[in-house]
Every structure is written in structure tokens, then in C-alpha cells.
Amino acid sequence: MIQRVLIWDMPTRVFHWLQLASFCTAYLTAFSERLRNYHVALGYILLGLLAFRLLWGFIGTRYARFGSFLFNPGEVVVYLLTMVKGKPQHYLGHNPAGAVSVWLLLSLGIFICVTGIMALQDDASDLVVAMHGVATNAMLGIIFLHILGVLASSIMHRENLVRSMFTGYKSAESGEGIQRSYGWLGVLMVMVVVIFWFVYVRKPLG
Numbered sequence: 138m139i140q141r142v143l144i145w146d147m148p149t150r151v152f153h154w155l156q157l158a159s160f161c162t163a164y165l166t167a168f169s170e171r172l173r174n175y176h177v178a179l180g181y182i183l184l185g186l187l188a189f190r191l192l193w194g195f196i197g198t199r200y201a202r203f204g205s206f207l208f209n210p211g212e213v214v215v216y217l218l219t220m221v222k223g224k225p226q227h228y229l230g231h232n233p234a235g236a237v238s239v240w241l242l243l244s245l246g247i248f249i250c251v252t253g254i255m256a257l258q259d260d261a262s263d264l265v266v267a268m269h270g271v272a273t274n275a276m277l278g279i280i281f282l283h284i285l286g287v288l289a290s291s292i293m294h295r296e297n298l299v300r301s302m303f304t305g306y307k308s309a310e311s312g313e314g315i316q317r318s319y320g321w322l323g324v325l326m327v328m329v330v331v332i333f334w335f336v337y338v339r340k341p342l343g
């Protein structure tokens with residue numbers, strides 16, 4: 138029987154929206170020397186969120202696990218072709234095209250944070266600083282495609298994917314959902330981020 142079932146646990150949702158907020162604010166604070174401290178704090182927060190997501194990809198719930206959205210290139214091409222024809226297969230977790238954007242977003246995010254930390258060192262090379270900027274621009278492009286893909290998928294399947302990323306729920310057979318949301322872990326993540334923010338902004342590391 139089709140009903141509302143839980144697909145995205147709380148830590149995955151908190152990760153998603155905090156990641157969006159920290160990336161966007163880090164981008165906006167990147168161009169001002171006066172706001173450098175905030176920019177760096179946001180970078181550390183993003184790196185912490187990504188480190189958590191890497192761990193959660195192995196120990197998290199069914200649809201958050203990396204194994205649930207590992208597709209081979211053939212599956213991605215088939216999905217994209219069926220999407221062009223207007224009849225893509227429905228997936229409850231990430232679809233093959235969405236999974237490509239997720240892999241790219243996660244790896245680019247880590248690359249940006251690591252090159253950012255390297256760029257902070259006194260002896261940082263111009264190359265590192267340039268790579269940090271180029272990767273950020275590449276990220277903006279992938280984010281644009283990611284949002285386009287989310288909208289296209291939502292329209293084709295008549296399913297509000299953005300709302301699901303907030304509520305965690307989608308319509309599916311009852312046995313397809315996850316059992317636990319791990320709400321406490323989501324609350325803990327928000328608390329750690331808020332505490333880090335206030336401690337760091339008062340007394341920056343290094």
C-alpha cells in the first residue's frame with residue numbers, strides 16, 4: 138500500500154541544509170578581508186559536515202549509505218536517455234544522474250576546504266590559491282545543474298523532492314522506508330556547529 142514513508146534521516150537533512158548555508162555564506166564572505174575570519178570559520182564547518190557525511194555514508198541509514206547510490210556509467214546514461222524521453226525510472230533515494238551530482242558535490246566540497254586550509258599557510262603557493270578559486274567556480278556550476286536536476290525530477294515524477302529534503306518523507310510502499318530518523322544526532326550536529334561558530338569567531342584557530 139502506498140503511504141508516506143521516511144527516506145532521509147535527520148542527520149542527512151541537517152547535513153544538506155547546513156552545507157548549503159555554510160557554502161553560500163562562505164562564498165559571500167570570500168571577497169572581504171574584514172570578513173576573512175567568518176569565511177574561514179564557515180570553511181571549517183563545511184569540512185566538519187563533509188567529514189560527518191563521509192562517515193554517515195558507511196554507517197547511516199539505507200538511503201544515506203553510499204552503497205545505495207553507486208551506479209555504473211551505463212546506468213547513468215540510460216537514466217539520462219529515459220529522462221530526455223520524459224519517462225525516467227523512479228528511485229526512492231538518489232537517482233543515477235542525481236548520484237553523479239552528489240559525488241561531485243561531496244568531493245569538490247572536500248577539495249575546496251582542503252585547498253582553503255592550505256591557502257591559509259604563510260608559505261601557500263599561488264597555485265593552491267588558484268585551485269581553491271577554480272574549484273569553487275566549478276562547484277557553483279555543479280550546484281546549478283544539481284538544482285536543475287532536482288526540479289526536472291520533481292516535475293517528471295510529480296514529486297516534491299525539495300520538500301522531502303526538509304521533511305524526510307516520500308510516497309512509497311510501506312516496507313521501503315527507514316525505521317529510525319536519528320533526530321537526536323541532527324540536533325547534536327546543529328549544536329556542535331553553533332558552539333564551534335561562537336568559539337571560533339571569538340578566538341580563531343592558528
Ligand code: HEM
Nearest residue numbers: 149156157160230231232235239242243280287298299302
Ligand atoms: C536551493 C538550493 C538547493 C536545493 C533546492 C537542493 C535540493 C536537494 C534535494 C531535493 C536533494 C535530494 C535529491 C534526491 O532526492 O535525490 C539534494 C541532495 C543533495 N544536495 Fe542539494 N539542494 C540545493 C543546494 C545544494 C548545495 C548548495 C549543495 C552543496 C554545497 C548541495 C549538495 C547536495 C548533496 C551533497 C546532496 C546529497 C545529500 C546526501 O545524500 O547527503 N545542494 N539537494
